[in-house]
Amino acid sequence: MAKTVSFNAMDAGTREDYDLVFAQDRGNTAHQAERVFEWLQMMDGDSPYKISRLGHSLQTATRAEADGADEEMVVCALLHDIGDILAPANHSQAAAALLRPYVSKRNHWIVEHHGLFQGYYWFHHYDQDRNTRDKFREHEHYAACVAFCADWDQKSFDPEYPTLPLEHFKPMVRRLFARAPNEHV
């Protein structure tokens, strides 16, 4: 049986206990990319769009790469909607939280705000202000988020587009999550 900590409650833990816990955590971290792939596969189910949510994610990443985006941005494009099925009420923030320790502040901001910015394309059908995003007009990453949505995200529901498969992106995702995280909790 695997070794376990000595405590039943955290306040009784010792340094040795936490060494054991964090050693296990490091093993989980090494498998993080594989967990992300499993999650993406769950997004390959039924969808009201013409393609699955995985297909949309792959197409968004394919367009980003085709436009010359760097690897970090391509992975952000691939994972921007990974919150969709777990956190439908705040999917952008869920994806941004996953990516935050491994990406720039700029790319984190884009992923975190893309849902609101995408509202430009559909809010008006529900009598909401499609320009709600303009409250961020003075933000340094406003234009980049507008472009992310316009050029990659909102276009990527096309079953005819030559979308690259997940296998193409896997090495990029593995490299991103192999980076030293810039925060612990």
Ligand SMILES: [Fe+2]
């Ligand atoms: Fe989204």
Ligand SMILES: [Fe+2]
């Ligand atoms: Fe999207």
